[in-house]
Amino acid sequence: MAIKNIIFDFGGVVMDWNPRYFFKDHFKDDEKMEHFLKNIATDEWNAEQDRGRTLAEGTEIQVAKHPEWEKEIRAYYDNWTTMLKSEIPHNVAVLRKLEHSKYHLFGLTNWSAETFPYALENYDFFKIFQNKIVVSGTEKLIKPDPTIWEVLLERYKIKAEESVFIDDNAKNIELAKSLGFICIHIKNDTDLEKELRDLGVAF
Structure with a gap:
């Protein structure tokens, strides 16, 4: 056909698009960056925003789970345009x-x-x-x-x-x-x- x-x-x-384009400079520590992206701001978490959950809701859910990473989690969507290289x-x-x-x-x-x-x-x-x-x-x-x-x-x-x-x-x-x-x-x-x-x- x-x-x-x-x-x-x-x-x-x-x-x-890759979150590393922002977080590489943010962390200046590749090991810490990879830990954050693998365990905190994961692909699965980001996918829920792609599925229709609001960025604000997704951010608050993750901050509640990982309060020690609050600054980095909030930086994720605040700096999303830097990730779109x-x-x-x-x-x-x-x-x-x-x-x-x-x-x-x-x-x-x-x-x-x-x-x-x-x-x-x-x-x-x-x-x-x-x-x-x-x-x-x-x-x-x-x-x-x-x-x-x-x-x-x-x-x-x-x-x-x-x-x-x-x-x-x-x-x-x-x-x-x-x-x-x-x-x-x-x-x-x-x-x-x-x-x-x-x-x-x-x-």
């Missing part, structure tokens, strides 16, 4: 090449509804999606819950088997494959344009 749609995850695909140029270049192609472009991202507007305002390539973006924090659903892919499919009346899904998270790729999507798993050395061309995508 011919490919009609190309769906981008954002973090790790077109945006370089830049776009990922080679993948954004591919997105720009696709802008005037025959394919329909979509975004499917795990991102807090409170912080995503900053990215929209500060990185012009998001306009390429023409607002066809499903944001986990807005939907109160998060990958790899299959329901969030179903939201995308139903909202835009598209079919999984006609769609390429691009993500850097192996669990998300695995789930998308099970739903019938054609998938590209982004790794550090992935040549996204080559991967798409190998699938028959024409630029």
Whole structure:
């Protein structure tokens, strides 16, 4: 079946986000920083904000659990924009090449509804999606819950088997494959344009 749609995850695909970009200078101690990110401000905790919990609520919950880390926990979302370092140029270049192609472009991202507007305002390539973006924090659903892919499919009346899904998270790729999507798993050395061309995508 011919490919009609190309769906981008954002973090790790077109945006370089990492809390270490802020906390490296904050701690000036890599061991302490890694302890904090592994045990206090964990990926699982941040994911709940991506699922729709407010930043304020998430912060207070964690401060109550770890009062000795209050300063660092409060610094997390206060300095979130520093963690959003830049776009990922080679993948954004591919997105720009696709802008005037025959394919329909979509975004499917795990991102807090409170912080995503900053990215929209500060990185012009998001306009390429023409607002066809499903944001986990807005939907109160998060990958790899299959329901969030179903939201995308139903909202835009598209079919999984006609769609390429691009993500850097192996669990998300695995789930998308099970739903019938054609998938590209982004790794550090992935040549996204080559991967798409190998699938028959024409630029």
